Amino acid sequence: MKVKALSRSQASTTRSSRHDLRVTHKNLNPSAHPQARAREYTRAVTAAKLDRMFAQPFLGELKGGHVDAVSCMAMSRSNLCPMASGCVDGTVRVWDLQRRRMVVNLEAHSRGVSGLVFGNGIEGTFYSCGEEGIVKAWSIFPRQSYGATADGDDSSDDEEYGKKPMASRERNRKSNAVEEDGAESPHGPHEVYRLPPSRGGALRGHDSNAFHSIDHHWQHSQFATASSDAAVHLWDPERSAPICTFNNLWGGDDTVTTVRYNPAERDLMAHCSNDRGIGLHDTRASSALQKTVMSMRCNCLEWNPMEPYMFVVGNEDYNAYTFDMRKLHRPTGMYKGHVGAVMDVAWSPTGTEFVTGSYDRTIRIFSVRKEGGAAGHAGSASTGVARDVYHAKRMQRVLCVGYTSDHKYVLSGSDDTNLRLWKARSSEKIGQLSAREESSLQYRKALVQKYVHLPEVKRISKSRRVPKFVKKETQMAMVQKEKQRRKEGNVAKHSKPGTTKFTDEKAKAIVKTVD
Secondary structure (H helix, E strand, O other), X not given: OOOOOOOOOHHHOOOOOOOOOOOOOOOOOHHHOOOHHHHHHHHHHHHHHHHHHOOOOEEEEOEOOOOXXXXXXXXXOOOOOEEEEEEOOOEEEEEEOOOOEEEEEEEOOOOOEEEEEEOOOOOOEEEEEEOOOEEEEEEOOOOHHHHOOOOOOOOOHHHHHHOOOOOOHHHHHHHHHHHHOOXXXXXXXXXEEEOOOOHHHHHHOOXXXXXXXXXXXXXXXXXXXXXXXXXXXXXXXXXXXXXXXXXXXHHXXXXXXXXXXXXXXOOEEEEEEOOOEEEEEEOOOOEEEEEEEEOOOEEEEEEOOOOOOEEEEEEOOOOEEEEEOOEOOOOOEEEEOOOOOEEEEEEOOOOOEEEEEEOOOOEXXXXXXXOOXXXXXXXXXXXXXXXXXXXXXXXXXXXXXXXXXXXXXXXXXXXXXOEEEEEOOOOOOOOOOOHHHHHHHHHHHHHHHHXXXXXXXXXXXXXXXXXXXXXXXXXXXXXXXXXXXXXXXXHHXXXXXXXOOOOOHHHHOEEEEEO
């Protein structure tokens, strides 16, 4: 007689702990589960609802905020915690993101701070530029002469960064008084850079040497500035004067508002100017390469850190555009949704998405989708719809945004003097996940991606609450767009065949390209 016995390993039948669920064995034969797809669809709807129920992106504000509008911010390239922010009242504040508190307040400039950037070293040097035409070098860590005690006792890094720079109001007042007397504070300025006075600016009655943007090289110890004299200046930290100047770019004399180094090509720079232009130039030959003129002005520009041939610009026409630097005659992507001018953009360290801050008091996160390719994340349509919209009841016009180096958080600075911290994924849990939690989240995410094309799942997963003002402006823009589309259709229908043709929105954004 032949006897068949079931054989299972002990690991497949026992629990890892008494608090764990008991292992159950299921029949995986599809014929035994005729309602499997219906159950899976119900789970997808539940997963979409859970994702929206736990969507709480706002984490809080940084304690000890500015007293005026936050105009710019910069993240450290080599450290996770330090962050610097600039204000229109001329102050620069250094923050510890781990504790969400201010480290030091620096009286940096006599006018508004227009740009901040960290160096590429580990010494913690960062640079600030102001509208009065001065660039200053600072350090997030105090100098050793200020940090060490009289008997030479050294403290830990946490104490040096977290406690010693964090001063009381009285100590800040003393530090500011020392700066006014001409001496340096523990954090600087260690160097001061200034352009020679311009005769043309004096004749016109204003300062033509005001700086509007600053960026540091990704490999070398040099930085670039954009100024009101329609020029881009290259600086060496060891010299007090620019080592190279790009002026009369493509024959124009408009103010250069933004300048950015390419992360990979060490001799390539991009800039935006007030003549609605986006230009590329080579620092080796001191020559301009190519320029494209858009229908409206660009306020910001950022290179993709993982795909350095791509960059994104925020425009006054309420949209953000991605470009391939090899094909400036046409944007590769158009990202819509804002009802106000896009003031700042920032790429995620992964290069798969970017965040925008707008005059409409909202923050939007867009996932990048390449033409002819698959989307990087679910929920990002080919039209460039934001995957998430963040706003707060008291938040005013957003002037600067940024990603943290770990891709988990987003920072925003607004006109209401506050710096706010948001989660990059609104429903993501903060903290360590167990293996079961992680597998459950991945399963629910896969279910939503599988059934996102169905009406109910699509409605739940894509619905976002926006302020009343944004909703009304969006509806008005949709009506205007429909009227324009209908008008173009009527013109083409009543014209001679071949005389008129439709122009897509991407082509309308470009006026001309100059070599």
